[in-house]
Amino acid sequence: MxxxxxxxxxxxxxxxxxxxxxxxxxxxxxxxxxxxxxxxxDPYVARARAEGYRSRAAFKIKEIDEKHKFFRKGMRVVDLGAAPGGWSQVAAAAVGSTVEKPLVVGIDYLDMDPIPGVILLKKDFTEEDAPAMLIEAMGGQGADVVMSDMAWPTTGHRATDHLRIVHLIEIAADFAIQVLRPGGSFVAKVFQGGTEHELLHMLKRHFNTTFHVKPPSSRKDSAEAYLVAKGFKGRTEGEDGQADE
Structure with a gap:
């Protein structure tokens, strides 16, 4: 034997x-x-439980920030498609958001349990009045980071799914251009097929640097990646933030 x-x-x-x-x-x-x-x-699922994060997705934004450093103390952050809240948890800790002085606002049509230091809105961001609600929740002040982990449920038809996610990125980018302070950053989930040329061209006009990144915690077999735009140049008078300006 x-x-x-x-x-x-x-x-x-x-x-x-x-x-x-x-x-x-x-x-x-x-x-x-x-x-x-x-x-x-999944080791990231185990780590999320051990470290008190609501999902493994928390490590994605954490790893992106560790490398590209867009969070700083005192910054204001908007989290689009926030449920279940992992990204908001990371942002709140990074910028020093507290119950007394909340600096993070999250929005999602799904229910979320409260997060200390985060204002959570139950609302579909694609609805017309959602941007105004977010701006009101921020006390009318600008944001330093707008981040979006939004994604539609997939249909299984690649071309359709791609168009749907591009639409979400477009409205998120438009909102970011409306509310970001000069020097601010925009982070958004994208999928295989990349970012549409028109959208990427628009972002390059408004930000000093734009690039795609796939953090280590993003599964290798997943088509997702993240678009990062840093160094918002600010809006000119009369600018509406649309991609076809």
């Missing part, structure tokens, strides 16, 4: 053997079973 040493394992199970395996169950689809197994074996 071959021993463990001869097999080169030394009696230690491989990482593959150590993975939690989830069996299919009545009422659970194969896709949901695979998703559950991936979640249970």
């Amino acid at each position: 071959a021993n463990n040493k001869a097999l080169g394992t030394g009696g230690r199970k491989s990482d593959k053997d150590l993975k939690i395996r989830v069996k299919t169950a009545k009422g659970r689809t194969v896709a949901s079973t695979k998703w559950l197994q991936r979640q249970l074996n």
Whole structure:
């Protein structure tokens, strides 16, 4: 009989053997079973629980900021598509937002539990009155960072999904141009297919630097990436912030 040493394992199970395996169950689809197994074996999910973040997505904005440094103490931040709140948690800690002086405003049509130092609005950002509600929540003051993790539920049709996410980025970028202070930053989720040339061209006119980044916590098999625009140049008088100005 071959021993463990001869097999080169030394009696230690491989990482593959150590993975939690989830069996299919009545009422659970194969896709949901695979998703559950991936979640249970995801180190970022475990870290999020251990560090008190509401989702693994918190590490995405945290890693992007660690490298590109757009958060600073005292800044005002708007979080579009905030649920379940991981990005707002990271932003609140980074800028020193408190219950007494909230510097972060988040918006989403989904319910969210309160976050200390964050003003949360239950509202669909695509609705016409949403920008005004955000500006009112900020006390009429400008923002230093506008970040968006918004995404529509996918249809499975790549071209349609791409157009839908580009639409979200466009309205988020338009809002950012309306409310950002000079020097501010804009961060938004994009998907495979990149950012439309017209939108990217518009952002390059309004920001000193624009680039795409895929943080380590973004799954390798995911088509998502993040668009970062830094150094907002400010708006000129009469500018409406539209991409076709």
